[in-house]
Amino acid sequence: MAAYSTFDDLELQRLLMLGDSCAFAEIYNRYKRILHQHALNMLKNREEARDILQEMFTHLWVNREELSIKTNLSGYLYQSIRNRILNHIAHKQVESKYISSLHEFIDKGEIITDHRVRERQLAEIIEKEIEALPVKMREVFRLRRISNLSHKEIAEQLSLSEQTVRTQVRNALRVLRVKLGLLTLVSILLNI
Numbered sequence: 001m002a003a004y005s006t007f008d009d010l011e012l013q014r015l016l017m018l019g020d021s022c023a024f025a026e027i028y029n030r031y032k033r034i035l036h037q038h039a040l041n042m043l044k045n046r047e048e049a050r051d052i053l054q055e056m057f058t059h060l061w062v063n064r065e066e067l068s069i070k071t072n073l074s075g076y077l078y079q080s081i082r083n084r085i086l087n088h089i090a091h092k093q094v095e096s097k098y099i100s101s102l103h104e105f106i107d108k109g110e111i112i113t114d115h116r117v118r119e120r121q122l123a124e125i126i127e128k129e130i131e132a133l134p135v136k137m138r139e140v141f142r143l144r145r146i147s148n149l150s151h152k153e154i155a156e157q158l159s160l161s162e163q164t165v166r167t168q169v170r171n172a173l174r175v176l177r178v179k180l181g182l183l184t185l186v187s188i189l190l191n192i
Contacts, residue, residue, distance in 0.1 A: 012073065043089075059080075136158075140172070
C-alpha cells in the first residue's frame, strides 16, 4: 500500500476505474479528513457529515467503472460532497416543513374535534331543556326558532292569536334563559 501513496490522483483514478481496491483505499485516506471537515463546516453536525462522506465514498466505489471526472480527482470529490450536502439540507428543509404542517394539522384537528364535541354536548343540553317546556310552549317555540315561521304563520297553523304566539315565544326564551344562562341562550338564537 505504501507504493500507492506515491501515485498522483490521475493514476489513482485510473486504477480505481479498473477496480483496484488499494487505489480506492488510498483515495479515501488522502481525502477523508479534508472532505469530512468541509461537510462538518457546512452541516454543523458530526454524524451527518460522517454519513454523507461514507455515502459519497460508497457511491464512488460502486460507480467506479462509469466515473466521468472532467476536472481533477480532488475537484470531483469536493463537488460531489458539496452536492450531497446541499441535497441533504434541502431534504431536511422539506422534512421540517412537512413535520410542521403535520403538527399544525394535528393541532387544528384536535381543536375542531374538541369544538364539535362541545357543540354536540351543548345541543343535547339545549334540546333537553326545550323538551322540558310545556307542550304548547314547546310547539310554538320550535315552529318559531327551528321552522322559522312568523308569528302570524304559527298563529294560523295552531289556531292561536298572534299575541298568544308572541307570549309563548317570550316565555319560552325566559325559561331557557334562566335554565341555560344568557350565553347559551345567545347560542340557541344564533344556531337554531
